[in-house]
Amino acid sequence: MEHPLTRCARFEKASELMGKRWTGLILRILLAGPRRFGELTDEIGSISERVLSERLKELEAEGVVSRHVDAGPPIRVAYQLTEKGQALWKVVDELGRWAERWVDVKPASAARKRKSA
Amino acid sequence: MEHPLTRCARFEKASELMGKRWTGLILRILLAGPRRFGELTDEIGSISERVLSERLKELEAEGVVSRHVDAGPPIRVAYQLTEKGQALWKVVDELGRWAERWVDVKPASAARKRKSA
DNA sequence: GCAAGTTGCTTCCAAAAAGTAAGTAACTTG
């Protein structure tokens, strides 16, 4: 057993994974169900295909997502979360809750926001 | 109210914040209590001072951490979480739980690891 | 049956972010 608040290699590794640009967004989308490459680019909006491809490979290498090729005829590739990946739902969920409570989308004007939310 | 699984600007912003290298680690340390600049560098270990300084400024700008100068005589600067920052404990905590359950520190050999954990 | 899509990437190059090392300002200690 490890102390929860001392340095922890596992946490560092997890943080390195989640602490990469776009990973949180990709995970959030995949938590809603499998997606194809093009769907991910569309839903994320501003990610470059180069980086999406890279991120998906990393996540696959970490065992967080799995890649499924459906040889069609219309060939399609779907990405979905593994069990390990699905287990991240709590992290994504808590981040979402925090965001709804604390993140203000429009930083200027009408920034008044108390506990009332 | 917003749908939890559609595109959400708040989540994107939160994800952009957490999705920067070192942010998770910094937050985890500060959740244990205030820290000085040098303590953070020591506890994180491999972060460069340049980037730590940058990250702290970003977090301060986002209202997640606050900077306190104690004009000493031995001048000291302490960083601590704001209420907004402390609210992130659940996210960090869930990531820590996930890491303990799913992240294997030594990737090669003895990698067998079932539900038993 | 072949030019014109579509999908899922990859490659190339420029821009942004992070790593490394040294420097600085304001003290404190010897």
Next chain:
DNA sequence: CAAGTTACTTACTTTTTGGAAGCAACTTGC
């Protein structure tokens, strides 16, 4: 008053990301 400590900053290199175009393997249109 030279040397050390703390909290950064600056300059420079390496890595990562962005943007656009290219490409292979099909499918559709005519």
